[in-house]
Amino acid sequence: MQKSPTKARWTDKLQDIWFFIRERFDLHEGKEEEAETIDYIRKNVEFRGANLWILIFAILVASVGLNVNSTAVIIGAMLISPLMGPIMGIGLAAGINDFELVKKSFKNLSIAVLISILTSTLYFSFTPLDDAQSELLARTEPTIWDVLIAFFGGLAGIVAGSRKEKSNAIPGVAIATALMPPLCTAGFGLATGNMYYFFGAFYLFFINSVFISISTYLIVRFMHFPKKEFLDPRREKQVRQYITFFALATIIPSVYLAYNIVTRTFWEKGASTFIATEFDFERTQVINTKLYYAADSSHIEVVLIGDKLSEDQLTAIKKKTEAFGLKNTFVSIKQSGDAAADMNVLRSDILKDLYDRNMATLEDKDKKIALLERELEGYVATAGQAPLYLREARVHHKDxxxxxxxxxxxxxAEGKVDTLLMAYAGFQKRPSPAELARFQEWLKVRTQADTVALIVQ
Structure with a gap:
């Protein structure tokens, strides 16, 4: 049975669209030879010599950046870091059944992690700045967004690494996935004895590493990289079993961890929406909230100030948790006037808020004071040199x-203000214009000033 002309035209259009999409999204176009890509990744796995020293220096730079809360310094350190090599090596090795490369990548990654943590621990043990800044605190607890960034960043990294023309995608992946700052934060946790920071930061590094490896594995399999061949079929079967065990041992815990992160993220979002919606009163304000998530029993703590809510109101609010997806969640509400929420707690919260809001103003004033002190020191130092200049000048100008x-x-006249070095000289007998010119030129050389305004009497 022949197709109708209209149906045939639609079929041709759909085929044209399909071919257009396939051509646009074809990963094989511009692809480097698989052997070259494998060799490129394999070379970046090894940590020895210059690579190891670069890692140490990058860790120190990142630690300083976290210590002084400088985002630019942290980004620079991540660009220097060679940590991506062994992580992508693990995913590649799993994809091509190369158990020797798996072991080599694991060994070098372990060395890199150990050196990184030891270096950052040593730095934070001696630095006088021991406060946890916002950049450091941001690396103590992973979220679902960290998982997504690591996964999609890993996809971008292996696709870029398989091209004939290498782009800046791999350094970009190192920045986006932030492999180095969590290791520095783990070192900070060890140096300060804060195990919460250590385990939280190391957990974030583990999540990033696992999902970069998984994404590398998926692209290697999708692009049909050649698998390692063995002359002995039993040896090949054994290696495949090892690789399968390794893949499952890595993927299953990571999926479980990712599920917990997703669950916690949704719970925290629901808790924030619950507080914003149910505690919206005209004469009662929320001044502090604390969220404690656990898989079997979570806790929301809210501190209120203003008109007290009745017991009926509190009971009604607590019953609405499940409407916001907050199962197995206990809500405790403290109000001003309650024994549990005494004025000391409220005063502490208010003072903390005032302190946080005025820190920028205080820092600005400190900078201005320091600037004025430097300028004052300059004025005093300049005026204090006058007796010395007088003695030196009298050698050539006796009067x-x-x-x-x-x-x-x-x-x-334009309203601009500048500084000028001004000198006053009193002579017993007024010197000639030539002598005054020599005196003024000597002053410029002696004071190293571009211009000296001279008043002569």
Whole structure:
């Protein structure tokens, strides 16, 4: 049975669209030879010599960045870091059944992690700045977004690594997935004895590493990289079993961890929505909230100030948790006037809020004071040199009796203000113009000033 002309035209259009999509999204276009890509990744697995020293220096740079809360320094350290190599090596090895490369990648990654944590621990043990800044605290607890970033970043990294023309995607993946800052934060946890920071940061590094490896494995299998061949079929079967065991041992815990992260993220979002919706009163305000998530029993703590809510209102609010997806969640509400929420707690919260809001103003004032002190020191130092200059100048100008100089502010008609070095010289007998010119030139050389305004009496 022949197709109708209309149906045939639609079929041709759909085929054209399908071919267009396949051509646009074809990963094989511009692809490097598989052997070259494998060799490229294999070379970046090894940590020895220069690679190891670069890692140590990058860890120190990242630790300083976390210590002084500088995002730019942290990004620079992540660009230097060679940590991506063994992580992608693990995914590649699993994809091509190369058990020797799996062992080599694991060994070098373990060395890199150990060196990184030891280096950062050593730094944070000696630095005088021992406060946990916001950049450091951000690496103590992974979220679902960290999982997604690691997975999609790993996909971008292996696709870029398989191209003939290498792009800046791999350094970008290192920045996006933030492999190095969690290791530095783990070192901070060890140096300060805070195991919560250590395990939280190491957990984040583990999540990032696992999902980068998984994404590398998936792309290697999707692009049909050649698998390692063995002359002995029994040896090949044994290696496949090892690789399968390794893949399952890595993927199953990571899926479980990712599920817990997703569950906690949704719970925290529901808890925030619950508080914002159910505690919206005209004469009662929420001044503090704390969220404690656990798989079997979670806890929301809310502190209120203002008009007290009745017991009926509190009971009605607590019953609405399941409507926000908060199963097995206990809500405790503390109000001003309750014994549990005494004025000391409220005063502490208010003072903390005031302190946080005024820190920027205080830091700005400190900078201005430091600037003024430096300027004042400059003025005092300049004026203090006048007796010395007088003695030196009298060697060539015997009639010079009085002398002083100082920095002054000079304003112009446009409203701009600049500094000017001004000198006053009192002579017993007024010198000739040539002698004054030599004296003024000597002052410029002696004071190393571009311009010296000279007043002669």
């Amino acid at each position: 010079l009796q009085r002398f002083t100089l100082n920095q002054v502010l000079l304003a112009n």
